[in-house]
Amino acid sequence: MTDNPLSEEKNILLARRQSLLEDIAALQETLRGEVDMDVDEGDPDVVEREKSVALLETLQSELAATEDALRAMEQGTYGICERCGKAISPERLEVKPEATLCVKCQAEVDRLRRRGVMSTRRWNAEDYSFG
Numbered sequence: 001m002t003d004n005p006l007s008e009e010k011n012i013l014l015a016r017r018q019s020l021l022e023d024i025a026a027l028q029e030t031l032r033g034e035v036d037m038d039v040d041e042g043d044p045d046v047v048e049r050e051k052s053v054a055l056l057e058t059l060q061s062e063l064a065a066t067e068d069a070l071r072a073m074e075q076g077t078y079g080i081c082e083r084c085g086k087a088i089s090p091e092r093l094e095v096k097p098e099a100t101l102c103v104k105c106q107a108e109v110d111r112l113r114r115r116g117v118m119s120t121r122r123w124n125a126e127d128y129s130f131g
């Protein structure tokens, strides 16, 4: 597969997915171990636990993005914005190889998410198609 122009990006994404999976597993293990603890509200342990939960959610969404990008590579749509269908700039992909949205769509989606309008990537479902 040395003639694959995306092999380098793919390796980066695969390594990233592996490290995310390990981090997530470690974090889940930590959280599981704390489930039976009897703690009061405001306890430092509770704060720590909330931080861990927030981190876990971040890691899981990064993992989902990484897997999306890998799937896009297999389908030959890597580097194409899955929302507007335009090419994602190589500079952006270099900084963020898991990106499946162009800068413009990403900003729009982030804005909608912050407002709570969109909690999931609904265009990723059957209601969205290229062309």
Ligand SMILES: [Zn+2]
Binding pocket: 081, 082, 083, 084, 085, 086, 101, 102, 103, 104, 105, 106
């Ligand atoms: Zn776009």
